[in-house]
Amino acid sequence: MLDELLDEQRRLPAVERFSAWHDRTAPGPGARYSALLPASVPAPGQQYAFEVNLDACTGCKACVAACHALNGLEEHETWRSAGLLVSENRRHSHRQTVTTACHHCVDPGCANGCPVLAYEKDENTGIVRHLDDQCIGCNYCTMTCSYGVPQYLPSRGIVRKCDMCRQRLDEGEAPACVQACPSGAIRIVLVEKADALAAARNADVSLLPGAPPSRITVPSTRYVSREPVAPTLIPEQDRSTELQPAHWPLVLMLVFSQAGAGALATYLILPDSRALYAAAALAGAGNAAAILHLGRPLKAWRAWMGWRKSWLSREIITFGLHVPPLLILAAAAWLGMKLPLAGAIASLSLAAGIAGIFCSGMVYHVTQRPSWVGGRSLLRFALTALLGGAAAAWCVRPETPALIALVIAVTAKLAAESHWHRLAVVSENPLLANGVMVLNSTLGIPYRLRFLFLLTGGLFLPAFSLPAGGSSAAFTLTAAALLLAGEILERLLFFRAAMPWHMPGWTARHHS
């Protein structure tokens, strides 16, 4: 009996038993969604957009699950998310669920950042589509989208995102989330792109309390409600205290490439081939590390394609001009070969390296993450190059001029970082405040070590060794290693504590 029942359990009833179902043709999903779709295709200047009726959105979150199921997404993957806003106001007791997906922005951050043109904003529909096979998995769009929309899938090595179910729209069928909403809270509407642009012009405008400024990407989504949403509402769980992905390859790429460019500059001032070797080794290692960051490194050759808009593309191009000549120079020096125009080549490589560092700074600046804007990226990276140059100088000639350069670089770094820290502490922007909070709590140990390494490697060791009548090689290299480690920690914190803009309650888990 046992075997019989085990066997019975393993057999599923044959389909034939249910053949009646084949005849039962339920009404197709088309008809009853017509009210939720626009009557016509977008006219010139218009595009499709999600419209969410906040009064009708009552928190069932069916849209989130239906997006996953009807699009056949990965186990943890869904392109819609739901958050909750609540009120602290005693006189205005409130609870507002917010459903959010891709905003198919008028000026899409994902597309602007993509180095390989893997995003296509359809001219007619305005849908921002991700070309999955074009993607190289660089993750940059996960940073340039201020809504956290693109999600990286390690299993596929690419990101994916909402395409407004354009295949369904093509058939006159409503997107999955629109179909699945029991309250009809989500519609597809036509919006004038010019209206969206005009609305986003005001620096303070955002889609909802806690959402990023609309000026960054000009989202097309419309949130509508009878009463305006109170700006004092707060998200149930503000995820902006969550540690961000470390992006180790990027940490190493940035530090190595910047220190390497600094070392190259040192080589041009103090023509000691050891500085050249250091520059080449660092730059080469930085480039190699960058490749490791890609989900699909074999497609990396495409990275020039986005140069018109993408700072990442420009960064890759400039470092492409910086590194190979540097490696050739170093190899020639190593082999004792005399290259014609070696000085000019080195200068050009350095120029490309400096341009590359500028591009690196812009890569992060344009994301508009508060902890990455302006000098926080650009000056930071330049100072790492300065420090790298000073350290290289100290290594090849541990004398007073190099020490002075080191002192200047270390002081500048300390001054800049403490300045940014102070600004963050007094900032009203919760993203900056939360960044400081995690530096003082979860990341407290690496944060302190970072300064210990910088001061020890950049000031104490050199300062002690100089009066002692010069530095031994071991002593010098220890100092350099500490400085490098300190910069790596600094850059790690740069990523981990960089709290991103996000929609209220947005719960996408990042995969690094």
Place this chain on the structure above:
Amino acid sequence: MAHAWLDGAPPLMSARTSFLQFREFDGPLTRDLVQSPGQFGLGNVPDRLNPDSVRSSVCGFCSTGCGLKIHLRDNAAVNLSADPAYPVNQGMACPKGWEALTPLSAPDRATVPLLRDPVSGRLEPCDWDTALQTFVLKIRAIMDRYGPDSVAWIGTGQMPNEELAFLGALAKFGLGFIHGDGNTRQCMATAVAAYKECFGFDAPPYTYEDFEESDVILLIGSNLCIAHPILWQRVLRNRQNAKIIVIDPRRTETAVAAHEHLALKPKSDLIFFYAVANDLIANGWVDQRYIDAHTKGYREFAAHVAEWTPERAATICGLEASVIRGLARTIHEGKAVSFWWTMGINQGHESTRTAQAIIALALMTGNMGRPGTGANSITGQCNAMGSRLFSNTTNLLGGHDFTNEAHRKKVARVLGIDWKRIPLRNSLPYHQIMERVAAGEIKGLWIVATNTAHSWIGNGTIPDALAKLDFLVVQDMYHTTETARKSHLVLPAAGWGEKDGTFINSERRIGVTRAVSRAPGEALSDFRILRLIAHYAGCHHLFGRWTSPEAVFGMLQELTCGQPCDITGIDGYDMLEENGGIQWPLPSPGMEIATSSDVMSTPRVSNHRRLFEDGQFFTADGRARFVCDEPREPAEPVDESHPVVLLTGRGTSAQWHTETRTGKSAILQRMHPSELIVEVHPDDAEPLGLTTGMWVTVSSRRGSVRARALVTSAVPEGAVFLPMHHPAVNVLTFPSFDPHSHQPSYKHCAVRLTAHPSAAP
């Protein structure tokens, strides 16, 4: 560019050319997400998952009872969508429904029986033969030594009728158990007790269409928007421009969406309804004709509520008297007023009387038996209603009475067993079973498809109690539930979607649930496990006809013959499926029952039928009863040391009870905060220096839990809210029980808060 599906696309989707040849518009990754039109009334579906057949199945989470279309490829489920043809949900589902298949493939499924090794103390895999022999030997040894009162089972509202009935019949008639109860005690016992006394039978009178036909909808202690989202959809389809009023201490999602929210103080509800009744009577806003013709006990009720004037109730309820009077006026002015309640009422210390006060309001205003009316309990679990009729715990199978000899004989005749095998005594309710476990009097406990160690009120005492058992068997889909971890034997069960059967939803609709997925390893449906236990216990001769769920369904139909829930007119599962489920009653043509609803005359059964349209109730005299009582204080009032009331309840629509299933879906897990969140009113937070995001300890006299504070005026001052899904929450709750329904009072206990301003996450 080769992108096949774009070739046929309308010119809308422009494909740019020029140097974009370097861009791959198509390829294996793109094709992963290509859609194609599905058959079977489906729209576009992922091409990869385009089904070659579909099968309808009723969802196995809540009592809404939505129809799901399971998409099959090669005879196995690959996806699902909401069934547009099913009359309950009409093409919609909540996230749990959409994710119903996901928990089946969780890595912690129990795939083989597990037996606790006496030496290592660990649960070790064993074969079914060993497991079943152990089960029978241990249970028999305990019963031989300590008698039939020394064993009990705790069942569930999550299993189909056929399995519930088998479990109850096997335990009581085959193995000789006296005591068995279900987790439905935690959710629905109050509605049962209230209906039985007032209507003469446990009979929720409504059909979901009543949501659409009311002009006043009262939602009482019911967060419909997230607990029953598909029923909220029905509210939104209301055609009468209904006024929606929510009565709840918390500003819930539903309270926000309603037209009016009456935020009464926690557990002041009985007094509140008495005051509403008082005002209706004082203004003469009662339907005397209905009262005279169809009810009994009105005069006593009126006299009882006479002292509860709105003014007197106002201070206790924390509302203005004018608000109470306003509600009475709204009820009076409504032409079709429906009263809906859920756990806010059922899980109270005087819950049966509170539910009966709601019933009284409906009766006295004649809001009963007409479209859009009724005193309507919205049930919890997918088959709580089935468990009420067929679990053989409180009621003898089919809504019968163990203490009634005629009933015992009838049931024995239908089942073909000796009527003396049917116990004369009623079971102990859940809390008394647990008390006897703790006292060491019950020594063998069999827990099926529920998670006592997590869900039981004041669960801090459960580990010690369970440790006293000589033998604890847990029959479950997962070997990782808090309860299974404490067991001596785990029997691996197939889950929803891996077996056939029927569920009864809140509106009495019987729907079919289907096997669409293979159970992992050697897991067996509960039905098959029960067959094996009967076989090993040597009582299989009693269950010769219990060969398949559908065969058992036939017997259950026969058992209902002549009962208010008579379903003898149903012709097998196929008829249920073709009709999109069928509400009870449906007697065979020609059978007389105690209600006069439109009985089917055509093959298609009316999809929306309500009870008591003729004003005839199931009491002996056909009259509904007014029942009232003296209001009492909650069992653990707040005081100086514990000054705050703890409210517990549903966290989000994505979470189900102890999350043994919903916790297995990465998608559902994304829909709620990963940390335990406690809602605190600003006035309670301020003196503690508590701000949103800060850690706070919530402690009662029984234990404590750490949670992140969410400072919000959505909870009333003096109260905090914790979602019930976290295992530590019921450490706090105070085990008090309604005296009539024995339902635990989860909605009120005293706690205090301690803020941790500097604690790291």
